[in-house]
Amino acid sequence: MSHPLREPVPLQCLSTMSASQRVRERLRAAGVRFHANDNIADYLQPGELEEIEREVAARAQEMLRALVIDVEHDHNTHDTGRRLAKMFVRELFSGRYQHAPAVTEFPNAERLNELMIVGPLRVRSACSHHLCPIMGRVWVGVLPNADSNLIGLSKYARLIDWIMSRPQIQEEAVSQIADLLERRLKPDGIAVVMEADHYCMHWRGVKDDESKMINSVMRGRFLSDPSLRKEFLSLRRGGGD
Numbered sequence: 212m213s214h215p216l217r218e219p220v221p222l223q224c225l226s227t228m229s230a231s232q233r234v235r236e237r238l239r240a241a242g243v244r245f246h247a248n249d250n251i252a253d254y255l256q257p258g259e260l261e262e263i264e265r266e267v268a269a270r271a272q273e274m275l276r277a278l279v280i281d282v283e284h285d286h287n288t289h290d291t292g293r294r295l296a297k298m299f300v301r302e303l304f305s306g307r308y309q310h311a312p313a314v315t316e317f318p319n320a321e322r323l324n325e326l327m328i329v330g331p332l333r334v335r336s337a338c339s340h341h342l343c344p345i346m347g348r349v350w351v352g353v354l355p356n357a358d359s360n361l362i363g364l365s366k367y368a369r370l371i372d373w374i375m376s377r378p379q380i381q382e383e384a385v386s387q388i389a390d391l392l393e394r395r396l397k398p399d400g401i402a403v404v405m406e407a408d409h410y411c412m413h414w415r416g417v418k419d420d421e422s423k424m425i426n427s428v429m430r431g432r433f434l435s436d437p438s439l440r441k442e443f444l445s446l447r448r449g450g451g452d
């Protein structure tokens with residue numbers, strides 16, 4: 212989904228804006244969505260991520276002040292704003308600000324067309340609602356065809372980590388993973404299953420330590436062929452637990 216195009220902001224205003232305001236204006240002018248789990252790397256200019264990190268650090272320190280924590284005198288929280296900014300911008304949410312990892316695509320020279328399963332791959336994210344951790348595992352099933360691209364096994368983990376390094380909800384995360392792998396591999400079918408612990412339920416709120424969320428996306432032949440879907444799901448259970 213994209214935003215309606217907006218009139219560009221005059222240049223003299225852009226120079227007095229913070230980096231985050233400039234990037235938001237650029238995204239709005241282009242009609243591009245910038246939800247928590249969207250990647251905005253194409254709209255950042257050199258040096259702006261550093262500026263954004265400094266802006267987040269200052270605002271995070273303000274949030275601690277609002278929580279009535281004496282950040283001026285408390286040696287433990289004195290630098291927490293800076294640490295939070297670095298953690299969010301450089302680590303936990305880096306999949307919003309960095310381009311996709313480089314992935315070598317190999318031709319399917321042997322014209323492989325058998326089911327291939329990768330997993331369980333460890334995934335870590337944060338929920339969009341409370342920014343609490345999501346820790347889980349993912350399995351990917353691929354049914355290649357003669358024209359599909361093949362990628363190295365480690366690249367599944369790298370691409371999935373790029374998607375998960377954003378505030379997510381699990382339903383949208385699996386569908387973003389399926390979209391990305393479909394675009395890269397051009398297979399006859401793609402299946403993604405995710406099983407995850409949500410710390411917004413374990414650590415706070417209902418404080419239910421046992422519950423997990425499991426969801427899946429089936430595309431192409433995995434949707435139209437129940438026996439292929441069954442084979443994938445039974446191999447996933449056999450291999451992963």
Ligand SMILES: Nc1nc2c(ncn2[C@@H]2O[C@H](COP(=O)(O)OP(=O)(O)OP(=O)(O)O)[C@@H](O)[C@H]2O)c(=O)[nH]1
Nearest residue numbers: 338339340379380381382409411412415416417424
């Ligand atoms: N569907 C879905 N819900 C999620 C996910 N991660 C967290 N949630 C839930 O999203 C909801 C957050 O919205 P609210 O109900 O407005 O938040 P809240 O009042 O703080 O919720 P409580 O957790 O019940 O205290 C909670 O029920 C979470 O458990 C996810 O990946 N998918």
